Amino acid sequence: MIQVILFNVTNGLIIGAFYVLMALGLSLILNLSNVINFSHGNFLALGGYLAFTLSPTLGYWGALLVAPLITALIGLAVERLMIRRVYNRDPVYSLLLTFGFAFVMQDAARFIWGPNGLPLGLPEFLSQPINPTLFFITWYRVFMVAVVIVAVLGLFAFLRYTRIGIRIRAGTLDLETVASLGVNISLLRTFNFALGCLLAGLSGVLAAGQIGLNPNMGDDLLMPSFIAIIVGGVGSLIGTLFGGLLIGVAAALTTVFFPAGSEAVIYAIMMIVLLVRPRGLMGEEGMMA
Amino acid sequence: MTPLEVSGLQTFYGKSHILHDVGLTVKEGEIVVLLGRNGAGKTTTLRSIMGLTPPREGNVRLFGTDATRMSPYRVAGLGVGYVPEGRKIFANLSVEDNLRVPAVRPGPWNTTRVFETFPRLAERRDNRGRQLSGGEQEMLSIARALLLNPKLLLLDEPSQGLAPLIVKEVFQIIKTMRQEGISILLVEQNVRVSLAVADRAYVLDDGAIIYSGSAAELAGDEERVRSMAGASAKEWVTSDI
Numbered sequence: 001m002i003q004v005i006l007f008n009v010t011n012g013l014i015i016g017a018f019y020v021l022m023a024l025g026l027s028l029i030l031n032l033s034n035v036i037n038f039s040h041g042n043f044l045a046l047g048g049y050l051a052f053t054l055s056p057t058l059g060y061w062g063a064l065l066v067a068p069l070i071t072a073l074i075g076l077a078v079e080r081l082m083i084r085r086v087y088n089r090d091p092v093y094s095l096l097l098t099f100g101f102a103f104v105m106q107d108a109a110r111f112i113w114g115p116n117g118l119p120l121g122l123p124e125f126l127s128q129p130i131n132p133t134l135f136f137i138t139w140y141r142v143f144m145v146a147v148v149i150v151a152v153l154g155l156f157a158f159l160r161y162t163r164i165g166i167r168i169r170a171g172t173l174d175l176e177t178v179a180s181l182g183v184n185i186s187l188l189r190t191f192n193f194a195l196g197c198l199l200a201g202l203s204g205v206l207a208a209g210q211i212g213l214n215p216n217m218g219d220d221l222l223m224p225s226f227i228a229i230i231v232g233g234v235g236s237l238i239g240t241l242f243g244g245l246l247i248g249v250a251a252a253l254t255t256v257f258f259p260a261g262s263e264a265v266i267y268a269i270m271m272i273v274l275l276v277r278p279r280g281l282m283g284e285e286g287m288m289a
Numbered sequence: 290m291t292p293l294e295v296s297g298l299q300t301f302y303g304k305s306h307i308l309h310d311v312g313l314t315v316k317e318g319e320i321v322v323l324l325g326r327n328g329a330g331k332t333t334t335l336r337s338i339m340g341l342t343p344p345r346e347g348n349v350r351l352f353g354t355d356a357t358r359m360s361p362y363r364v365a366g367l368g369v370g371y372v373p374e375g376r377k378i379f380a381n382l383s384v385e386d387n388l389r390v391p392a393v394r395p396g397p398w399n400t401t402r403v404f405e406t407f408p409r410l411a412e413r414r415d416n417r418g419r420q421l422s423g424g425e426q427e428m429l430s431i432a433r434a435l436l437l438n439p440k441l442l443l444l445d446e447p448s449q450g451l452a453p454l455i456v457k458e459v460f461q462i463i464k465t466m467r468q469e470g471i472s473i474l475l476v477e478q479n480v481r482v483s484l485a486v487a488d489r490a491y492v493l494d495d496g497a498i499i500y501s502g503s504a505a506e507l508a509g510d511e512e513r514v515r516s517m518a519g520a521s522a523k524e525w526v527t528s529d530i
Binding site: 163166167169170172173174176177178179180181182183184185186284 | 339341360361362364365366371373377379380381382386387389390391392394433434437
């Protein structure tokens with residue numbers, strides 16, 4: 001029994017780590033630009049597929065680095081060409097725009113890479129279990145969590161210590177004042193969108209190593225990521241971090257004790273948060289408006 | 290080069306017509322005050338100049354460049370520092386981080402100099418914006434605008450909600466800025482104090498300029514000052530400023 005619980009908690013943390021990476025990207029974009037990026041799951045898939053295409057030439061490690069960067073560049077182009085045109089409109093416009101684009105991206109992936117699942121090859125040692133007793137923990141799982149931790153710490157350090165990061169945080173609160181201090185907020189938003197896509201691309205490469213590739217691989221991660229943001233509190237990246245881990249573990253533990261509710265549990269958590277603490281666990285008052 | 294020339298501004302918020310043919314000038318080295326009651330259009334005038342609420346008609350020239358409907362960051366880039374109403378400091382950021390938001394423009398102002406000028410901010414550099422007192426927030430908002438190394442400073446009601454002693458300090462800073470060669474357009478409700486530091490004054494009423502002339506002359510018109518200052522008139526002390 002202990003092993004079963006341990007197995008599921010580990011699983012939950014790993015799934016939670018994916019939610020966190022996805023949700024942090026979504027959260028960045030939502031906080032600064034008020035855009036709910038419905039195509040975020042497709043940027044995840046794009047990152048995975050790019051890694052698949054690049055790894056024969058660059059190897060796994062090269063693909064792990066380059067695929068997210070290309071995903072970010074594509075995100076940058078998408079923001080410049082489409083998304084920034086609807087910033088001054090009601091958020092419903094950007095929501096519908098990215099919703100439509102999600103389907104375009106999904107079919108594009110199906111067209112380019114085919115409708116069937118594809119595997120992403122991993123370096124041999126990553127597929128080994130750590131030891132026979134903990135047979136369910138492969139090195140790859142440890143590796144994924146390590147990469148997520150490095151990425152999250154890197155993101156927080158970037159936002160905390162660099163001028164651009166500080167401006168992103170300031171813009172989350174009051175973009176107009178940032179502009180009146182001489183900062184080109186149009187470029188700031190473009191960069192920020194690309195940064196969000198970078199995180200999605202990275203989670204895509206990591207997810208591909210675990211569950212393989214298919215055109216709608218991001219779909220299952222998108223809704224929980226939104227929930228992570230709402231549970232953690234809109235406007236708080238730390239909240240998003242805890243929200244993601246919380247719902248990951250909650251879903252995994254529910255699988256042990258009440259399998260039928262494993263899907264519903266995260267939605268139930270969201271409902272409770274909305275009713276009891278509408279601003280989320282760590283959110284600022286009024287950010288949900 | 291004249292820092293600011295505004296003519297024929299017509300500005301709207303949605304359908305409501307706020308500014309009617311507003312024109313004003315700030316010459317080099319001047320302190321110009323823009324007075325008027327609540328809702329007269331003072332803030333809207335500054336926002337029109339900054340490009341935050343672009344005017345529908347009219348013209349804004351900054352240092353000889355046509356800046357009408359320019360985006361705010363480019364207006365700032367021409368050398369315009371803006372201290373908004375309510376200070377608008379970033380409450381979630383530390384004092385030090387607030388000072389790293391503005392674009393970097395060459396000039397005498399840098400973080401070291403700002404901390405020398407505002408020692409109170411240096412003491413509180415690690416505090417979050419929301420932990421500062423009103424006076425400290427005002428200092429931070431001014432300091433932040435100075436880091437752009439502006440040649441023209443737009444200040445929107447810097448004395449709002451501050452204790453008289455702090456108001457005095459803020460106006461002292463404004464006078465120092467002028468000695469630094471920064472021209473100043475000051476929006477105020479604090480009639481007496483601002484007329485005491487200003488060279489020229491404009492009075493805005495219902496979105497139109499109804500007085501334009503020397504500050505001293507307006508200050509001498511006791512009846513007019515009293516009517517503009519309203520009930521608060523006696524609270525303000527003009528001596529020692």
